[in-house]
Amino acid sequence: MTSPAQQHVADAARFTELVSSAAPGDWARPAPVAGWTALDVVRHLVEWPRGFLRGAGIELPALAVAADPAGAWKQHVADIQAVLDHPAGRVLSNPHTGDRPVDAALDQFYTADIWLHSWDLAKALGREPELGEERCAEALTAMRPMEQVLRDSGQFGPAVPVDDSASAQDKLMGFLGRDPAWRP
16 A cells, blocks of 8 residues: 555656646647647646645745746645645644544545646656556546546536546546547
8 A cells, every 4th residue: 555645656756747747839839628738737736736725824935937838836845745745633624524534634635636747748748547447447437436426616627528448547448538639
C-alpha cells in the first residue's frame, strides 16, 4: 500500500515531466477539457488545492502560473509535498467532503486529480498518455456506482461511448466525458 505522500511523489513526478517538456508556445494549445488550454490544466491543479487546504488552516501563497507555469508547478508540488510529509494530525473540513485527515483528503481528491489531468496535459501537448491499465480499471470500478453523483457535481461531462474492447484507460476517459481519440 502506498502512503499519500508516496503517491503524490509518483503522480506529481509524471505530471512534472509533462510540464517540463512543454515549450513556451505549448501553453496556449487546446486541452481535451472544453475551453481549456494546456496552461489551464496546470492552473487548475495549482489553484484549487491551495484554496481547499484553507479548510485545514493551511494558507499557501498564490503562484503566478501564467507567468511561469513550470516554476509555479514545481513550487506547488514542493508546497503540497511538505503538507503530505508532515500532516501533523491536521484535519481538513470541507462542506462537500466532511472532516478528513489532511493527507487523506489530498490523496483522494487532489493527487487523484493530478493523475487524471495528466491525461489532459499529455493530450494537449500531443503526447499519448499512459495512466496504467490496472489503476484505470480500479478507478472506473470505484466510480461507476457513484456515476449520478459525479455527473450531478458538474465536474464530469456526459459519458463518451467507447467500444467494449477499448482499453481500461479509454473506458475511464470516456466515462469521465473525455473522447479517448481527442487530438489538439
